[in-house]
Amino acid sequence: xxxxxxxxxxxxxxxxxxxxxxxxxxxxxxxxxxxxxxxxxxxxxxxxxxxxxxxxxxxxxxxxxxxxxxxxxxxxxxxxxxxxxxxxxxxxxxxxxxxxxxxxxxxxxxxxxxxxxxxxxxxxxxxxxxxxxxxxxxxxxxxxxxxxxxxxxxxxxxxxxxxxxxxxxxxxxxxxxxxxxxxxxxxxxxxxxxxxxxxxxxxxxxxxxxxxxxxxxxxxxxxxxxxxxxxxxxxxxxxxxxxxxxxxxxxxxxxxxxxxxxxxxxxxxxxxxxxxxxxxxxxxxxxxxxxxxxxxxxxxxxxxxxxxxxxxxxxxxxxxxxxxxxxxxxxxxxxxxxxxxxxxxxxxxxxxxxxxxxxxxxxxxxxxxxxxxxxxxxxxxxxxxxxxxxxxxxxxxxxxxxxxxxxxxxxxxxxxxxxxxxxxxxxxxxxxxxxxxxxxxxxxxxxxxxxxxxxxxxxxxxxxxxxxxxxxxxxxxxxxxxxxxxxxxxxxxxxxxxxxxxxxxxxxxxxxxxxxxxxxxxxxxxxxxxxxxxxxxxxxxxxxxxxxxxxxxxxxxxxxxxxxxxxxxxxxxxxxxxxxxxxxxxxxxxxxxxxxxxxxxxxxxxxxxxxxxxxxxxxxxxxxxxxxxxxxxxxxxxxxxxxxxxxxxxxxxxxxxxxxxxxxxxxxxxxxxxxxxxxxxxxxxxxxxxxxxxxxxxxxxxxxxx
Numbered sequence: 001x002x003x004x005x006x007x008x009x010x011x012x013x014x015x016x017x018x019x020x021x022x023x024x025x026x027x028x029x030x031x032x033x034x035x036x037x038x039x040x041x042x043x044x045x046x047x048x049x050x051x052x053x054x055x056x057x058x059x060x061x062x063x064x065x066x067x068x069x070x071x072x073x074x075x076x077x078x079x080x081x082x083x084x085x086x087x088x089x090x091x092x093x094x095x096x097x098x099x100x101x102x103x104x105x106x107x108x109x110x111x112x113x114x115x116x117x118x119x120x121x122x123x124x125x126x127x128x129x130x131x132x133x134x135x136x137x138x139x140x141x142x143x144x145x146x147x148x149x150x151x152x153x154x155x156x157x158x159x160x161x162x163x164x165x166x167x168x169x170x171x172x173x174x175x176x177x178x179x180x181x182x183x184x185x186x187x188x189x190x191x192x193x194x195x196x197x198x199x200x201x202x203x204x205x206x207x208x209x210x211x212x213x214x215x216x217x218x219x220x221x222x223x224x225x226x227x228x229x230x231x232x233x234x235x236x237x238x239x240x241x242x243x244x245x246x247x248x249x250x251x252x253x254x255x256x257x258x259x260x261x262x263x264x265x266x267x268x269x270x271x272x273x274x275x276x277x278x279x280x281x282x283x284x285x286x287x288x289x290x291x292x293x294x295x296x297x298x299x300x301x302x303x304x305x306x307x308x309x310x311x312x313x314x315x316x317x318x319x320x321x322x323x324x325x326x327x328x329x330x331x332x333x334x335x336x337x338x339x340x341x342x343x344x345x346x347x348x349x350x351x352x353x354x355x356x357x358x359x360x361x362x363x364x365x366x367x368x369x370x371x372x373x374x375x376x377x378x379x380x381x382x383x384x385x386x387x388x389x390x391x392x393x394x395x396x397x398x399x400x401x402x403x404x405x406x407x408x409x410x411x412x413x414x415x416x417x418x419x420x421x422x423x424x425x426x427x428x429x430x431x432x433x434x435x436x437x438x439x440x441x442x443x444x445x446x447x448x449x450x451x452x453x454x455x456x457x458x459x460x461x462x463x464x465x466x467x468x469x470x471x472x473x474x475x476x477x478x479x480x481x482x483x484x485x486x487x488x489x490x491x492x493x494x495x496x497x498x499x500x501x502x503x504x505x506x507x508x509x510x511x512x513x514x515x516x517x518x519x520x521x522x523x524x525x526x527x528x529x530x531x532x533x534x535x536x537x538x539x540x541x542x543x544x545x546x547x548x549x550x551x552x553x554x555x556x557x558x559x560x561x562x563x564x565x566x567x568x569x570x571x572x573x574x575x576x577x578x579x580x581x582x583x584x585x586x587x588x589x590x591x592x593x594x595x596x597x598x599x600x601x602x603x604x605x606x607x608x609x610x611x612x613x614x615x616x617x618x619x620x621x622x623x624x625x626x627x628x629x630x631x632x633x634x635x636x637x638x639x640x641x642x643x644x645x646x647x648x649x650x651x652x653x654x655x656x657x658x659x660x661x662x663x664x665x666x667x668x669x670x671x672x673x674x675x676x677x678x679x680x681x682x683x684x685x686x687x688x689x690x691x692x693x694x695x696x697x698x699x700x701x702x703x704x705x706x
Contacts, residue, residue, distance in 0.1 A: 010121050013095035014039065019121050023111040026103075028207065029096035030114045037108060039092045110192050112208065122183035134180040136161050151176045154184040193218060202231035300375050310367035328354075396424060396476040399467045405451070406465075408484040409556060409660075410491035411695040414465045415451040416479060424469035429454070430478070434462040453695055459554075460488040485663035488647050488656075492553035493694060494544035494679060501580035503540045507683065514691040516542055518563075518683035539567065541579060544679035548650060555679060556645040556660045556692035559617050563687030570648055570655055571612035572675040611672040613655050614680065617644070618687070624667045638666065643692060648677060660692075 012019050014035035021033040090103045104110055135143040136158040146156035150166070152175040157165065166172045189199040189209065197211035205223040209231075214220045226234075246253075331350055337343040397419055405415035414431075418424055429452050430442040445452065447467075457463060462485050469476040495513040496502075502509065508517045518540060548570075559566050571579075616623040622638040645658035648671075656668035671677075681689055 006120075007124065010117070010124055018125065019114075019117055022114040022117050022121075023108070024114050024208070025094055025096075025101050025111065026206075026208075027094050027097055027099055027101055029094055030117055031095060033108070033113075035095075036111070039095075040090075040107075043092050106193065112189075112192060115189070118183060122181055126181065134182060138165060146180045148177045148179060149181045149184070151178060151184060156180055156182075200228050201225045202228055296375075296377055300372065303372070303375065307368035307370075314367040396469055396471045396474055398477040399424075399427065399450075399469050399479045401465070401467070401479050401482040402450075403482065406482055406484065407695070408457070408463075408486050409692055409695050410487075410493075412454040412457055412463065412465070412484055412486070413451065413695045414454060414467075414482065414484075416467050417450055418469055424471050424476070426470045427467050428470065428475070429465065429467045431463055431465045433458065434464055434483070457486050459486055459490060459552075461486050487554040487556075487645065487660070487663065488658075489552035489554040489649070491694065492546075492548065492555045492648075492679075494546040494555070495691070496681075497543050497545040500543060501541050501576065506540045507542060509542075513545075514693070515688065516681070516683070517688040518686060539565075539682040539684050541576075541680065541682045543571070543576060543681070547573065547676040547678050548648060548673075549676055550650045552647070552649050552651070554645060554647045554658075556643050556658075558643050558690045558692070559640065560688040560690070561620050561640070563618055563683070563689075564685030565616065565618040565683070566687050566689060567614040567616050567680075567682040568644065568689070569612065569614035569646065569657075569680055570671060570677050571614070571680040572672065572677055574675050575611045576678060576680065610670075611675060612680065613669055613671045614682065615657055615667060622666065625669070641666075646679070648673075650677065 010018055012022070012032045012035055013029070014031055017032075019030065019032055022030040023033055023036060024030055025036075090105070090107055091100055093099065094101045133145040134149075134156050136146045137143075137155045138161040139158060144158040144160070147159050148162060149156040150162075153165070153172075162177075166175060166177075191197045191199055191209075191211035191214065194211050194213045197213055199209040199211055201210050201212065201215060202208075203210045203214075203220045203223050203225050206220065209228065210218070210220050210225060215223075215225050331354060334343065334346050334350060337346070399416040399418045402415040402417055405413070407413055412431075414429060416427075418427075427447045427450070429445050429447050431445075431454060432440045432442045434440070445454070454465075462483055465482045465484065466478045466480070468478045496509055496516050498504075498509050498513060506519055508519055509515070557568070559568070613625075615625060617640055620640045622640045622644075624636040624638065626636065641659035641661060643660040645660040645663075647656040647658060647665075649655070650673040653670055653673050654668060655671045657666050658664065659666055683689070
């Protein structure tokens with residue numbers, strides 16, 4: 001194989017150019033040194049952009065974290081300054097295999113330089129620019145063409161200069177020299193972790209060269225290693241055998257290439273034949289439509305002609321009434337007749353004519369209808385059938401959407417299932433935004449499994465999803481469409497705060513801090529046992545660990561059906577300090593310190609400057625706060641939604657509560673957002689609140705494992 005035929009192997013998968021100082025990644029793929037740094041800085045910039053968009057003002061109590069993202073939650077964030085040119089990220093996707101690569105603490109400095117690949121690239125470049133000579137580095141102008149390069153001096157020489165700088169009998173005469181080149185590499189490969197140690201071993205587990213210190217007390221102490229000479233011989237023998245095998249199969253490869261060329265020609269012919277057949281089928285449909293069109297138009301024309309004839313006849317009849325003005329004058333003259341016998345003789349026939357004209361005027365009705373409602377063509381069924389028009393499925397049934405497992409939050413999770421007897425090779429998921437004003441085009445994504453996370457959807461929009469299966473080159477009809485409604489604002493990520501107001505005697509927080517339970521048990525019983533008259537049980541508050549200063553945000557959660565009383569909503573930092581730092585027996589969010597009676601502040605106070613809003617949920621019911629215009633309890637009690645969402649618009653000073661299953665707003669009101677706002681929860685008696693988990697690729701993998 002000539003050097004010019006291996007260009008494809010010498011292209012960096014990141015920059016798509018010839019390798020420059022290639023480094024070997026842990027996944028054994030090579031990439032340019034500059035490309036590694038650019039990838040790390042790109043991931044850093046992505047993190048910084050998201051963090052700056054969601055950053056908040058200083059909190060009176062805690063940090064203000066950025067929302068988690070699928071690509072950023074793997075990044076090590078420690079030990080980095082914003083203006084530093086050194087990337088803080090050590091994890092990025094390999095451009096060659098797209099798997100995540102973690103460079104560890106040493107980062108780029110811990111990677112080996114691929115000198116072998118670098119040498120091959122240099123040979124290729126020399127072959128590509130054979131006409132361009134490499135000049136001597138030591139000649140006085142004008143420089144002469146070099147004849148050899150010294151690997152120890154890292155310089156190129158002409159014959160005269162080489163003799164001058166490498167005199168016979170000196171140490172320099174023992175230097176290693178090669179043909180003219182611009183690629184100089186060290187003669188000894190040093191360990192990147194122990195820079196003063198030579199590489200002399202090979203780790204079979206990590207598949208990388210190591211030094212003796214790495215084996216004695218480093219990361220490879222427990223790994224199986226072998227000598228470099230043994231690894232060299234083994235790998236070289238394997239590579240030589242594989243190369244000999246490929247060379248020996250050259251005839252077979254050529255025959256397979258010929259077979260593939262024939263298959264390509266056959267595919268082209270079959271494709272043209274399939275197009276002709278498809279055109280024939282559509283032309284038959286066009287003929288049927290034209291025939292039906294002519295028949296329908298003809299029926300309409302016949303009905304129109306018949307109705308116009310009836311109207312014309314009626315017009316002529318009434319035109320005759322106008323001509324009967326002479327009849328009226330004649331009748332008036334007959335009335336002047338004084339001879340009774342003569343009058344009766346003439347008036348009898350005249351009266352019949354006058355009576356007929358009178359009845360025609362009294363009972364006026366159009367002779368026909370002007371509406372053609374009975375002639376409207378109903379094409380709904382045919383339109384639906386034509387919309388599903390596809391290739392003959394050859395037994396590949398259409399997938400069925402799984403509405404129970406499909407949902408939308410920060411991203412959309414779309415699930416479906418397919419009969420096992422017709423197991424497909426793959427699926428194509430199609431989706432589009434539903435817009436009444438214009439018909440949006442369908443987007444497509446190839447899927448191997450039976451579920452897919454779709455990101456990048458617009459907030460507050462309806463999306464239609466459908467899927468079709470593929471088996472070989474045949475596709476099934478599309479499934480029925482699944483409609484999902486995205487949240488009205490970007491999803492706000494937070495966890496429960498275990499440091500601010502958290503009562504660990506009555507509240508139980510899980511390790512992930514996304515679920516809290518109320519334990520009104522033994523402690524409450526002991527306190528009530530000492531009271532003879534009565535006992536006041538207060539609400540136990542817990543808030544989110546991240547505040548909101550501006551913008552629009554949405555979050556969702558589930559209240560367990562057995563919960564007795566749970567209050568959910570938002571509250572300002574000042575109001576939270578008032579609630580959480582006041583004595584429980586003197587002040588509560590519903591009891592004013594100065595009056596001591598139930599003020600129902602979150603229900604009856606409708607001052608637009610109120611810095612909090614809470615709604616009550618319990619006993620499988622959702623209680624809408626009281627309105628000054630309506631006190632009817634039946635209008636305030638709804639069934640508790642499976643998942644509840646809260647939409648906070650700080651710019652407009654408004655908070656809304658949603659049934660996220662149908663993305664329907666249940667209640668909204670004004671709220672004062674002049675201070676930092678926090679998600680707030682309060683529990684009384686038995687109950688639990690579970691925060692909704694963000695939908696990511698990891699979430700999908702977890703669901704599939706379950």
